[in-house]
Amino acid sequence: xxxxxxxxxxxxxxxxxxxxxxxxxxxxxxxxxxxxxxxxxxxxxxxxxxxxxxxxxxxxxxxxxxxxxxxxxxxxxxxxxxxxxxxxxxxxxxxxxxxxxxxxxxxxxxxxxxxxxxxxxxxxxxxxxxxxxxxxxxxxxxxxxxxxxxxxxxxxxxxxxxxxxxxxxxxxxxxxxxxxxxxxxxxxxxxxxxxxxxxxxxxxxxxxxxxxxxxxxxxxxxxxxxxxxxxxxxxxxxxxxxxxxxxxxxxxxxxxxxxxxxxxxxxxxxxxxxxxxxxx
Amino acid sequence: xxxxxxxxxxxxxxxxxxxxxxxxxxxxxxxxxxxxxxxxxxxxxxxxxxxxxxxxxxxxxxxxxxxxxxxxxxxxxxxxxxxxxxxxxxxxxxxxxxxxxxxxxxxxxxxxxxxxxxxxxxxxxxxxxxxxxxxxxxxxxxxxxxxxxxxxxxxxxxxxxxxxxxxxxxxxxxxxxxxxxxxxxxxxxxxxxxxxxxxxxxxxxxxxxxxxxxxxxxxxxxxxxxxxxxxxxxxxxxxxxxxxxxxxxxxxxxxxxxxxxxxxxxxxxxxxxxxxxxxxxxxxxxxxxxxxxxxxxxxxxxxxxxxxxxxxxxxxxxxxxx
Numbered sequence: 378x379x380x381x382x383x384x385x386x387x388x389x390x391x392x393x394x395x396x397x398x399x400x401x402x403x404x405x406x407x408x409x410x411x412x413x414x415x416x417x418x419x420x421x422x423x424x425x426x427x428x429x430x431x432x433x434x435x436x437x438x439x440x441x442x443x444x445x446x447x448x449x450x451x452x453x454x455x456x457x458x459x460x461x462x463x464x465x466x467x468x469x470x471x472x473x474x475x476x477x478x479x480x481x482x483x484x485x486x487x488x489x490x491x492x493x494x495x496x497x498x499x500x501x502x503x504x505x506x507x508x509x510x511x512x513x514x515x516x517x518x519x520x521x522x523x524x525x526x527x528x529x530x531x532x533x534x535x536x537x538x539x540x541x542x543x544x545x546x547x548x549x550x551x552x553x554x555x556x557x558x559x560x561x562x563x564x565x566x567x568x569x570x571x572x573x574x575x576x577x578x579x580x581x582x583x584x585x586x587x588x589x590x591x592x593x594x595x596x597x598x599x600x601x602x603x604x605x606x607x608x609x610x611x612x613x614x615x616x617x618x619x620x621x622x623x624x625x626x627x628x629x630x631x632x633x634x635x636x637x638x639x640x641x642x643x644x645x646x647x648x649x650x651x652x653x654x655x656x657x
Numbered sequence: 658x659x660x661x662x663x664x665x666x667x668x669x670x671x672x673x674x675x676x677x678x679x680x681x682x683x684x685x686x687x688x689x690x691x692x693x694x695x696x697x698x699x700x701x702x703x704x705x706x707x708x709x710x711x712x713x714x715x716x717x718x719x720x721x722x723x724x725x726x727x728x729x730x731x732x733x734x735x736x737x738x739x740x741x742x743x744x745x746x747x748x749x750x751x752x753x754x755x756x757x758x759x760x761x762x763x764x765x766x767x768x769x770x771x772x773x774x775x776x777x778x779x780x781x782x783x784x785x786x787x788x789x790x791x792x793x794x795x796x797x798x799x800x801x802x803x804x805x806x807x808x809x810x811x812x813x814x815x816x817x818x819x820x821x822x823x824x825x826x827x828x829x830x831x832x833x834x835x836x837x838x839x840x841x842x843x844x845x846x847x848x849x850x851x852x853x854x855x856x857x858x859x860x861x862x863x864x865x866x867x868x869x870x871x872x873x874x875x876x877x878x879x880x881x882x883x884x885x886x887x888x889x890x891x892x893x894x895x896x897x898x899x900x901x902x903x904x905x906x907x908x909x910x911x912x913x914x915x916x917x918x919x920x921x922x923x924x925x926x927x928x929x930x931x932x933x934x935x936x937x938x939x940x941x942x943x944x945x946x947x948x949x950x951x952x953x954x955x956x957x958x959x960x961x962x963x964x965x966x967x968x969x970x971x972x973x974x975x976x977x978x979x
Contacts, residue, residue, distance in 0.1 A: 482716070546756040552713055553751075554771050554822060555744030557737065564770075568761045 386648040393644025399637025403630075407453040416444035418451045419602045427620050436626050439609070440616060445623065448604035449630050455516070455605050456634060459589040459598075460582045462520045467527020468578055472567075474528070475535025479543060480562045490536065493529035501526040502591055509597040519598040523588045527581055534577050538570035572649040579642035583635040590631050606631050658728055659686035660862055661710070661830055665722040668705050668714060668886075670934075677934045679705045679718070681886045685879075687830065692856060692863040694873035694894065696909065697883035700931050703866045706883070707834050710864070711749050712739040726830075745775040748823035750852075752835040754815035758807040764818050765803025771825040790821040794851060813844035817851070824855065831856065832864045837872065849876060870909060874898055882906050885932055885942035892968030902962070902970035902978050904947045941972070949974045 387393050415435065422442030430437045436445035474493075478486040496504075508522035509515075542548065543566065551561050592598035593607025601608070606627040613623035666683040669676035680702040687693050695703050709720045712731055724731040726747070731739065743749075751757040759767060768790055769783035778786065784803060791799030794817040807815055816836065823831060833852060837845040853876045856863045867873050873880055873894070880897050882890040882905065890903040901907045908927035929946040941947070944954040954973060962975045972978075 546751060546753050547759045549713060550749075550751055550757040550819070550822075551759070553711055553743055553749040555740045555742070555775060556770075557740050560774075564762075565759050569759070 383648060387644065390644040390648050392640045393648060396637050396640030396642070396644055399633050400641055401637075403453050403457065403634045403637060406450050407457050410447075410450040410454055414444075414447035414450050416447045418443060418447040418604045420444075427616065427623075430622065437620070437622060439612065439620075439623055445609075445626055448609060449606070449626055452604040452606045452609065452627065453630065453634070455599055455603065456586045456589055456631075459516065459520050459523065460585040463523035463527055463585040463589075464578050464582050466521075466524030467531050467581060468574065471528040471531025471533075472535045472574060474532040476539055476562050476566065478532070478536045479539035479566070480558050486536070489532060493532050496526065496529040502588060505588060505592060506595065506597060509592060514597040514600060516599045516603070519589060519592045522592070523585050526588075527585065530581060531574070531577065534573060535570065538573045539566045542566050542569045572645075576642050576646040576649065579638055579645060583638035583642070586631065586634050586638070590627075659725075660689045660691075660727065662686040662725040663710070663723070664725070666706065666709060666724060667721045668702070668709055669719045669721070670715075671717060671719065676719070678886055679934055680709065683722075683881075683883070683886075683888050685881055685888070685891065687862045687864065689829065689862055690856075690860045691879065692865065692877045694877035694880040695864065695866045695883060696868060696870060696873050696880060698868055698909075698931060700934075701883040702886040703868075703883055704834055705886075707749065707832050707864065707866055710830075710832060711743060711747060712736075713743075713749075741775075744771050744823075744828075745826045746829050747832065748826070748828035748830070749832040749834065750816070750819050750823050750836045753839050754812055754819050755839065757819055758815055760807055763804050763806055764810070768818065768822050768825060771822055775826045786825070787821070790825055791817075793824065793855070794818075794821045796821070811844075812840050813848060816840060816844075816848050820848075820851065820855070824859070827859060828861060830862045830864065832866070834866045835868070836865075838867075838869075845872075852876070870898075870913060882909070886934065887942060887971065889943065889972070890968075890970040892965060896965050896968050900965060900968065900978075902964040902968070902975045903943075903972050904949050904974070904978065905943050906970075907978065908946070949977050 420443065422438070424442065425438055426440050426442040428434055428438040428442070434444050434446065436449065439445055439448070474489050478489040504526060505519070505522035508525065509518050512518040512521070539562075548561060548565060551565050556564070589598055589605075590607035590610065593605040594611045596608070596611065598607055599605035609627035610624060613620070613627070616623055663686065664684050666680060667678065668680040669678055683702070683706055685693065695706065697703050705714070705718070708714050710724060710731070712734070714720060720732050722732070726742070731742070758764065765784055765787050768787040769780065772778045772783040772786050773780065787803060788799045791802055796802055796814060796817050807818075810818065836852065837848050840848060849872060852863070855861070865873060865877055877894050880892065880894050881888045882903060884905050890897065890906050897906070901910060905927070911925045912927060914924055927946055932942060932945070940953075940955045940957050941959045944950050947954065951974065959971050959973045961969050961971050964970050964975050
């Protein structure tokens with residue numbers, strides 16, 4: 378599979394292209410928010426509260442008179458940041474544990490996999506609430522909580538994919554060439570399972586954004602005055618009948634980010650594994 | 658001292674029914690520059706013997722006996738010592754060139770890796786050496802190949818790359834496990850010629866594993882015939898091919914297609930199948946399929962009879978096969 382071929386196949390995937398466009402919008406919003414927002418997202422202007430959408434406030438204002446559009450822009454930073462850090466925690470730790478399990482076998486593998494099962498036994502969001510309840514609310518703790526629950530996902534996927542690769546002939550050939558376990562794991566196993574990991578990371582990125590919104594909605598995530606999509610949803614519910622659009626905007630932002638990343642992951646999977654795409 | 662001396666090598670695989678013998682009492686030795694063929698049908702323990710030599714037996718398989726490489730018992734060595742020998746002093750070529758190369762790395766890097774690992778060469782020197790090795794295995798346009806991925810090569814070319822990797826550190830012993838089985842006939846001949854020439858040129862010892870008697874007869878000095886995990890006949894190639902002292906060796910030769918035979922006549926096949934390893938009978942393992950069987954064959958372990966100079970067969974009826 379050459380690199381050019383892969384890019385061409387990606388571009389032909391409708392899912393991939395839609396996903397790329399939606400993710401691109403969210404990413405562009407986050408980058409833009411560092412340089413420009415129409416108003417300060419934290420400036421309170423009580424007389425101008427709950428204003429409808431207009432030329433001045435594109436998405437209107439909330440119950441403190443803050444500009445919703447600016448808050449959405451800055452909130453995307455928060456979602457993307459939490460996603461990146463939480464997924465990185467999951468990927469780095471999970472992949473290392475998964476590779477260790479498949480390279481060592483025996484009791485090491487059993488121990489790691491039973492720990493993964495143990496973590497899976499609790500619903501992720503419930504455990505995240507537990508962790509933030511113990512450590513206290515805040516962006517950092519919610520990242521940690523979400524990251525911890527990404528670890529077993531990646532540990533399992535890595536181990537499964539690595540075990541399949543370890544059974545292949547070229548691993549035996551690599552051993553016959555005198556390579557040790559660590560070298561074989563890093564040079565032969567990891568590059569061969571990277572496509573599976575990339576796809577999973579994309580999908581878990583979406584789940585992390587959703588989880589962060591969930592925690593913030595419950596008041597355990599990002600704290601005021603930093604804008605967060607989840608907390609905007611929470612604050613808007615009191616005014617659901619007076620200003621329904623206040624809930625629609627952050628909801629739509631979350632939906633665009635999650636849908637975009639899921640489509641991107643789907644498209645990547647089909648592009649990386651053409652057999653799967655054909656069988657659908 | 659022989660370069661490689663194998664003494665009563667056995668390989669057992671544990672199972673709920675007790676250990677299954679896959680290789681039993683295999684003994685042989687190879688001198689520098691010598692070529693040894695191991696023949697036998699599928700499941701006779703050829704590949705297990707080769708993997709035992711490399712220390713690459715599948716998880717769980719337990720070897721016993723001795724494998725002495727320059728006097729050092731390989732079965733007693735720790736893994737990191739074996740890693741230093743593998744690919745450096747002992748090298749192996751596999752049956753399936755299609756799957757024995759890593760699909761995600763260009764072949765240049767795969768050849769250079771061994772040189773960097775064992776010889777401590779720098780990347781650029783290793784790449785230059787990789788070009789020389791590709792020339793050595795007569796790969797057309799060696800320089801241009803370095804950046805190619807395995808899927809861009811034909812089966813024969815991939816096997817040439819495998820040979821180049823195996824030869825990278827000029828090993829003392831090359832083990833070739835059915836190196837041409839997956840290739841078509843014309844490519845087969847080219848690859849065999851190549852292996853034969855390189856063994857002569859570089860003075861390596863060769864262990865050639867094959868079920869193809871023609872191949873083994875062409876390029877080996879000595880032959881082991883294996884059946885159900887045991888060596889049933891061993892000797893210098895030419896006398897062994899002439900004498901065929903063990904009835905199983907005769908059966909193998911009988912099963913070769915003969916272009917001169919009448920059209921439509923049936924090919925000869927040895928009756929029956931190889932016994933399952935855990936059901937190997939107490940006496941001669943070949944007794945149930947042997948045309949010369951007598952009652953004693955089933956009860957007593959057959960004697961190791963000297964039928965010629967340095968030529969032995971594990972059979973009590975060798976007097977009938979002259």
